Amino acid sequence: MKIYIYFIVIYISTILSAKAQKEHSDIHYQKAFNNLKNMLANKSNANLKNAVFHVENAYFDNLLDYQSFEEEIEGLTILCQGFVKSNSLQYTDKDKVKIEKFASVFKILTDTLFIRLDSLQDYHLPFGYDFEDFFGDTDWTKGFVSKLLATKKGNCHSLPYLYKILCDELGAEAHLALAPNHLYIKHHSKKTGWYNTELTSATFPIDAWLMVSGYVSLEAIQNAVYMDTIGTHRAVALCVVDLGQGYTKKYPDNDGTFILQCCELALKHFPTCINAMLLKAETLFAQHKKLSQSKGKDNPETKAKFAEMNKTYQQIYQSGYRQMPKQMYANWLLDLKENKDKYINKKVAVFNK
Secondary structure, three states, X not given: OHHHHHHHHHHHHHHHHHHHOOOOOOHHXXXXXXXXXXXXXXXXXOOHHHHHHHHXXXXXXXXXXXXXXXXXXXXXXXXXXXXXXXXXXXXXXXXXXXXXXXXXXXXXXXOOEEEEEOOEEEEEOOOEEOOOOOOOOOXXXXXXXXXXXXXXXXXXXXXXXXXXXXXXXXXXXXXXXXXXXXXXXXXXXXXXXEEEEEXXXXXXXXXXXXXXXXXXXXXXXXXXXXXXXXXXXXHHHHHHHHHHHHHHHHOOOOXXXXXXXHHXXXXXXXXXXXXXXXXXXXXXXXXXXXXXXHHOOOOHHHHHHHHHHHHHHHHHHHOOEOOOOHHHHHHHHHHHHHOHHHHEOOOOOOEOO
């Protein structure tokens, strides 16, 4: 409740501030960039929870309260620990302790839980998928973990982030994975091998579901663009891309310099990050357009920018990336929801009811 009230206050404050200001200051973004850069410089310092907070706090002009953010996550972590102690998992292999942690996070995020403490009874409601503006075109905070904690509604960005953060807190690292316009979870167990966890529909889809759309090419898989495991270090690099995207949303008239810094830092530590490549290409395109208008197409600077832009687009194409239309993405998610039996991995361990 505390973070909900705080989120509403800073959300309104940010909107009013954005409308009032004529010139922007990137001091909060530069601070967040430096924090993420320091994390990436030493893999042992990588922490997704802190990285996500830095990104979202920059967008909110440094008004997001870390203590409230951490307390919400700590409360969910304790709930996961309690659930493991009081429930039995249908799993007997040697890595049972780790799999129990994964399963408890999935249960906490996707199901209603009744909690009994002595004579007191309460219930915990699941987190749901926010189908309204799920790309954040109108409201960029739709993909924020802080918004998810405040409203219990998230998307394919915030839900996997929160899932991994909770697994990290429990001492069982989960892996993020990318698909077109999408983020999900990959796990490994001794019994099942690698398996997928999908938070938008609360299911465990097989790889065929990820490929059925036709927008995941064999080249993209071979080049580790899609369906590859993303550990904590590269997840922080992904947050650097989020930082650049948020900067674009907050300051649409920027000159692209800061965004390209974010892209280059992310690609340095995550060379196959398609999100960084796409953001870089879009930014170079915008810079080239402005140069063409101000200096002309034949200007040496304009030509150099075009060459850089063209090189980036070629790298994207060679990676195996294919653009997935937004409506196709929505249909893709709906297909999993309505045709679960076709795509679910039925070998994944679940808690006894």
